[in-house]
Amino acid sequence: MIAGDELDQLLGCDEEGRRRWLDRRQPAPPEANWWLQLLLLIDERWEHRVAERREWARLEIWLLGQAGRRSALGRAEVAERTAYFVARMRDAGTAASALPSADAVVRACLDAIPVALDRVAVPADPRSLRSLELDEMRDSRCAKNLLNAAERHRAHVEDPDLADRLRAWLAIKPGLV
Template sequence: MVAPTPDGKVIDAGDVWSISGRQPPEAVAAAGLGAQRQAITDGLAHLLRLGDNQRRDWLDRRQPASSARVNWWLYLLLVIDQVLGDQPGRRADWVELKLWLLRQGQARGVLTRAESAEKVAYFAADMRRAGAELPDLLPSADDIVRACLDAIPVGRDQVPMLDARRDLHGLDPTQIRLSRLAKNLINAAQWHLDEVQDERLADQLSKWIAVKPSLV
């Protein structure tokens, strides 16, 4: 969606206001990889048999230049999601590999701290909904929620919110991004609230959930 006219100091005419689509970014990324897709699929199957050092060497040799790196990593994650449905007998191996890749993606600067926390939260929720009982692999609800909350760069008393006295016209682009980032992380963490053991952590998340309707 592109703004046809300027909107005060928030957005100029011709600026992109939002981007949405029927497919996740991982699927869109796949379209530009062409013949690389089979090689990536085969490479991921090879990674299952390797230790951490050999896996890191594999990534060092194969990840593309920075301009294409994000899409390449997104496609790695998409392939694992697809294989998880096709190879339930090796579910634990693929789950371990995806979690390892998410950690590596953050360590290498491909994924931000917030993106990594959000993806782990949704992935763990998907696995549990699918009946995958993998307590030795999947992070605990406490770890997931804590990672999501820690990735919010501002506290509840600082996060930009909409209320009866202020709408989007009163927020600059940086404030809008901060508010949306907080909302995305709360949405991801919320799936795990019922399983959180730390009462203080559960209370923190509940308070964030309470203000979520006021976030952008």
């Protein structure tokens, strides 16, 4: 269990201090549930400490990146969680300077899709799901989940090539598993 005063300490640390804090506390091997609990506790702090929201938002985004780098959470999960978190922060009025750009968020989501656009399973008929391999269904579902998260940032994407790439994926999203 992580105590509230430890979170306050983490918030006040510089990046190197945060790394040391994680090195001392994270279980070995990395456990997804420990990381998810930490992120949940940060979310609670963000909800109740309005004056520090910007700092808590930056900390959560940093922690999501660390969870990916430390192999506690997979690439797709980090991208999806980051996309939803950034959208929530933007909707709550968090300054754009405290958040990753929509381009960075959407690119991370699209790059985390485990299959190419022209290779993803898109069954023409939902009754044909039985004809798909389990991995095909998983990849299609992962793509759909990541697209649901990325789509929340569509209006803020500035890179035209990235916007085209997102549009192409969104065109097939209704057919994904």
